[in-house]
Amino acid sequence: MKVAICAQGTHLDAPMDLRFGRCPYFVVADPQTGEWEHVPNPGPGAAGGAGIQAAQLMIKLKVDAVITGRLGPNAMEVLKKAGIKVYEGTVGTVRQNLEAYRQNRLPLLTQPNAPGGHKP
Amino acid sequence: MIVAVASGKGGTGKTTVSTSLALVAAEKGKVCFLDCDVEEPNAHIILKPRLSGQEAVRVRVPVIEQERCTLCGRCADVCAFHALVVLPQEVMVFSPMCHGCGGCWHLCPAGAIHPGWREIGQMEEGECGKIRFVHGRLKVGEAMSPPLIRAVKQRAQAGALNIVDAPPGTSCPVVAAVEGADFCLLVTEPTPFGLHDLELAWEMVSQLGIPCGVVVNRSDGRDEPVEEFCRTRNLPLLMRLPLDRDVARGYARGIPPIAVHPAWKGHFRELLHAISERAGLKCAKS
Known part of the structure; x- marks a missing residue:
């Protein structure tokens, strides 16, 4: 089981980043074992399609769920098709959001909650 | 010959200048007007062409x-x-x-x-008197206009004076419109905004190596900052159109300034002459 949390830094106590496509890092954690690692997001450097690119990364990392604040329509479409669940996190640290996820306190996101990003 | 009309700032008078230039040039020779402001084409409102052909651009x-x-x-x-x-x-x-x-x-x-x-859009073409007219219409919501702009420019006619009405700004669509022109007219207005964006437009056109000159529209007689800018950049100030209430009234009804003030045709004839003298000369980069 792997969960990716949008993060402003490289560890569990970094603040969560509410953006999906343009958050600088993902902290990828196993909620059962507590093991985790950080993965840089290629999105912030993209002129367009950051959300799509980040969604592709989620597929490559074989995560089961994503915790983010906002998600646009393109990224949502990709994650849905890939069968990756999206949960809406809140302001706080990565650790706090992971804990909230473990306790089933994060709402499941099934529709995009942000407009499409920067177009080419 | 291809003459592009650009500005940086929107609403300075690109279409006013380009359409009048086309009308005056058509009195003496072959003219092809290419409206490349495909997100909001509006030269047809002044030139009133009879459109006969339409083509999807893909x-x-x-x-x-x-x-x-x-x-x-x-x-x-x-x-x-x-x-x-x-x-x-x-x-x-x-x-x-x-x-x-x-x-x-x-x-x-x-x-x-x-x-x-x-x-991504449609290209329409036709005639208005002796002027060959082509414009593009980008689909609403479509982000990529350069391919449509290039399709419109492909209709340029050999042996004609081709006038390209460019979109405002300095980004890809403007570069696509101005690229390959023999001369570029930069239309500005005597305001801090006009001057600021004139500088951006001039930098863009200079990088493309296209010789250019400046037109001041709605001149109120206090054009010193633009004059100073042109002097220091060695940029010719080719024409000045005065701020004129009758011209504004005519424009609001789709009537070109040279129809409001036939005497202004002389300004445009001189402008044409100045352009043909300078086109082809390499633009000096700063």
Whole structure:
């Protein structure tokens, strides 16, 4: 089981980043074992399609769920098709959001909650 | 010869200048007017062409043959615009992100991608008196205008004076409109905004190596900052149109200034003469 949390830094106590496509890092954690690692997001450097690119990364990392604040329509479409669940996190640290996820306190996101990003 | 009319700032009078220039030039020779402001074309309101032809303008986009696809991911890796996503069971295409470079279909090792088409807008053409008229209309919501702009410019006629009405700004659509011109007119207004964006437009045109000159529209007699700018850049100030209430009234009804004040035709004849003298001379980069 792997969960990716949008993060402003490289560890569990970094603040969560509410953006999906343009958050600088993902902290990828196993909620059962507590093991985790950080993965840089290629999105912030993209002129367009950051959300799509980040969604592709989620597929490559074989995560089961994503915790983010906002998600646009393109990224949502990709994650849905890939069968990756999206949960809406809140302001706080990565650790706090992971804990909230473990306790089933994060709402499941099934529709995009942000407009499409920067177009080419 | 191709003469582009650009400005940086919007609303300075590009279309006012380009349409009047076309009308005056058509009294003596062959003119082709190319409205390349495809997001909001409006030269037809002044020139009132009789449109006789319409053509869809399309760009290339990848079409995936899923049964041949091995999901290797090469296509998504080479796509600089993130238009392709490799899912565990299929490849997804986000056509509006695609720039039609062809990297994916050329490099797909399984030969599972072929080029298809996506319509981005329409090109319409016709005549207004002796002027050949062409414009593009980009689809609402479409982000990529340069291919449509280039399609309109392909209609330029050899042996004619081709006048390109460019969009405002200094980004890709403007570069696509101005590229390849023999001369570029930069239309400005005597305001801090006009001057600020004139500088940006001049930097862009200079990088393209196109000789250019400045037109001040709605001049109120206090054009010193523009004059100073032109002097220090060695940029010719080719024409000044005064701020005139009758011209504004005519414009509001789609009437060109030279119809309001026939005497202004002289300004445009001089402008034409100045352009033909300078076109082809290389622009001095600062």
